[in-house]
Amino acid sequence: MSHRFAENLRKAHIPTQFALLDQHCCQGRRHGLGAGAKLKLIIQFVGFATLTRHHHGVIFATVIKAVIDTNILVAGLRSRKGASNQVIAAAARRRFVTYLSVPLFCEYLDVLSRPGMVPLPAKRVEEFCLSFVTISHLQEIYFLWRPLLPDPKDDMILELAVAGQASHIITFNSGDFRPAAAFGIRTASPATFLSLL
Numbered sequence: 001m002s003h004r005f006a007e008n009l010r011k012a013h014i015p016t017q018f019a020l021l022d023q024h025c026c027q028g029r030r031h032g033l034g035a036g037a038k039l040k041l042i043i044q045f046v047g048f049a050t051l052t053r054h055h056h057g058v059i060f061a062t063v064i065k066a067v068i069d070t071n072i073l074v075a076g077l078r079s080r081k082g083a084s085n086q087v088i089a090a091a092a093r094r095r096f097v098t099y100l101s102v103p104l105f106c107e108y109l110d111v112l113s114r115p116g117m118v119p120l121p122a123k124r125v126e127e128f129c130l131s132f133v134t135i136s137h138l139q140e141i142y143f144l145w146r147p148l149l150p151d152p153k154d155d156m157i158l159e160l161a162v163a164g165q166a167s168h169i170i171t172f173n174s175g176d177f178r179p180a181a182a183f184g185i186r187t188a189s190p191a192t193f194l195s196l197l
Contacts, residue, residue, distance in 0.1 A: 067104070067168075069173065071171065073088065082190070083194055099164040108132070112128070149176055168186050171189075
């Protein structure tokens, strides 16, 4: 996790919890934690997975890959109390893989920079968006599925999700992404998505 991104999250009033993996592994050895507990520490602080336990006691790590719609960032930066804010914080903690493309980055920057859109000055918005790149998987898109969705601007989000084989699109507009189901991609509101982590 970059120091700059952590600082920008703090300025945007987004809570963060950062820790080094080696410190937590050392803590695990010091306290005599079992393999399952150590795996949970690794997943929690290196991230990109959630844990499920089989009835035989075997622990599986499930990677959750998602694309974040622009309206989630807008809501998350407007209020520290909502689920959207928590989604951004979860991305910062690497609780899941967030996918990003150049077109989506440009939309983030364009929308968030509009006067009055979020309570941050333009420079802070730019820093936030640039820092968001550091926690995202940058995905190239080689095949376009458009036109497929009612809003042409949403097509790039679906194309990114398909290219990255994402499991979820986090959005307030689930109805606009119904065709995503044909690709095995689920849509989720911030609150619903958080319940999966």
